[in-house]
Amino acid sequence: MSEDTSPFAATASAMGYLYQLRIALLRCTDLLESGAGWTVALEASDDIECVHNGKTGLWQLKHRAEGTRITDGTADLWKSLRVWASGVTAAVIDLDSAELFLLTTAEAPPSSAAAYLGPVHHRRDPSAAHRLLTEARSAARTRQQKKTAANPDAETKKSDLYGAWDKLPEPEQLRLLERVQILHNAEDIHATGTRLQGRAAIAVGHQYAVPFLERLEGWFFQRAIAQMGTAAGPITGTEFDEAFSSRRNQFRPDNLPIDDDVIDLLGETGLHTDKTFVRQLGLACIGSARVRIAVREWLRASTQRDRWTNGNLLLPGEIASYERRLTEEWEVRFEAMRDELGDQAAEEAMTAAAKALYRWVEQEARIPIRRGCEEPFITTGSFHMLADDLEVGWHPQYAARLMTLLEPAGSR
Structure with missing residues (x-):
């Protein structure tokens, strides 16, 4: 210099x-x-x-x-x-x-x-x-x-x-x-x-050339920094081919890109205690460690979905269609839970049922927004986004209880 x-x-x-x-x-x-x-x-x-x-x-x-x-x-x-x-x-x-x-x-x-x-x-x-x-x-x-x-x-x-x-x-x-x-x-x-x-346009088409190149450059710059810092050897053709191909595949019609830095997001529970989806987890008596995971999944999903939207990677109405699918899958299980509990269920039984429903979201619900985009946090995080808007919930009486909790003090 x-x-x-x-x-x-x-x-x-x-x-x-x-x-x-x-x-x-x-x-x-x-x-x-x-x-x-x-x-x-x-x-x-x-x-x-x-x-x-x-x-x-x-x-x-x-x-x-x-x-x-x-x-x-x-x-x-x-x-x-x-x-x-x-x-x-x-x-x-x-x-x-x-x-x-x-x-x-x-x-x-x-x-x-x-x-x-x-x-x-x-x-x-x-x-x-x-x-x-x-x-x-x-x-x-x-x-x-x-x-x-x-x-x-x-x-x-x-x-x-x-x-x-x-x-x-x-x-x-x-x-x-x-x-x-x-x-x-x-x-x-x-x-x-x-x-x-122009090279990117050949790989993924002009519509996705810019977001594809941004992701390829991001990977390459980080890899070059590692190489210059002696933390890694030279960039090999095989390695570059894999990085190029995997990112190109994320722009296929049946897929969407998942960004490396989004996967690294952790989230801090303390910054989001006032979120409605966190209060929903409180109603179901979900432990603090699982709440932390939920905040992480919500943060990743909301960040990634914002990037898809800002990068014009989504089809018109695609998010609305996806959320409808999630809501309908939840509705079948939620209404079955309420039928099994009945109108006179004790609080302990309702909490146990809420935990079981939420466990389905955590461990079993894998509903991709597109067939090739199978990252689990997109599903779980999107459920938390719906829970934040009271579109879904875990406790049988989540809507009534949260309406009371969220109602301004002066209007009661």
């Missing part, structure tokens, strides 16, 4: 990190087309490292403002050469199997070193690029020498940019440049996002 601590520098740095993640994700979708025998790692040997078919692709990324040019003396170019030259010297980079990429949003002027090092199958001339870089290095050395007397530290600081390159013999410099591909005028972070959205 630059020594510049202004908000603009911080924003550019953050944009660069996000760009790195998006380009890595785009590379994964590219590689997936060839199968699953590959790996991708971030901040390993380079910004991005891709291993595939016996080749190691090392990627340097530069996200620059519009109008930026990558000339023969540009620091971005020399910083990349420094990284690669250092890797060659340390025997970390094997030029027989390495492919070196500099992906930059900057423009390479015609007949510049960067232009001569363009992608394969384009006009390339590594020898001409080496000549131009040698001239640029000589000019930089002359400038450094002129500044040495006035500021000796400037020589040391500036030489760091070129030192690793200078240590390579000329044949090795040429050999390195033959492996370099400079991809200039690259799409910026926003255009890269649009390309990813």
Whole structure:
């Protein structure tokens, strides 16, 4: 990161990190087309490292403002050469199997070193690029020498940019440049996002492309953080294929996505004691541990249903239809319970019956909103949402008792 601590520098740095993640994700979708025998790692040997078919692709990324040019003396170019030259010297980079990429949003002027090092199958001339870089290095050395007397530290600081390159013999410099591909005028972070959205549309259709990509990016970003923190190895093709496929399957017509962070929600009973569904559990004398579970299931279901609604993932009237199914399943059991109890049942008998009915909700009621969406908390949590609206209940006299409890004091 630059020594510049202004908000603009911080924003550019953050944009660069996000760009790195998006380009890595785009590379994964590219590689997936060839199968699953590959790996991708971030901040390993380079910004991005891709291993595939016996080749190691090392990627340097530069996200620059519009109008930026990558000339023969540009620091971005020399910083990349420094990284690669250092890797060659340390025997970390094997030029027989390495492919070196500099992906930059900057423009390479015609007949510049960067232009001569363009992608394969384009006009390339590594020898001409080496000549131009040698001239640029000589000019930089002359400038450094002129500044040495006035500021000796400037020589040391500036030489760091070129030192690793200078240590390579000329044949090795040429050999390195033959492996370099400079991809200039690259799409910026926003255009890269649009390309990813296009890949998502191919997988799930344009209607669901955005929510699908949001979930895939969420998984990928967390996985990349784990990999960069050494908590996990590189992202493998098999792993990415499974993550991609499982999320794509959640957008089939018979399914709905269940978000990982929603599954992690726990809920705190103390924050929801005034909820009607919690009071319903109190009428049935449900223990505190089970109340805590109920709050968790309610929170997960309500959060997930809100996301489906906000993401336009539900069909018109689908929630109403689902709640009707739940209510009708409950009604059959509730009315059977009341018939068995009769009108003169003791409180103990009514409480026992309420517990039995609620036990059905906890352990047996598995009514998916769609055939492929079988997460249990959707059913149990939705029952609690209905209980909160007094559409269903567990105690035989839940409606009358809760109406009394919830009635404002001044209206009694």
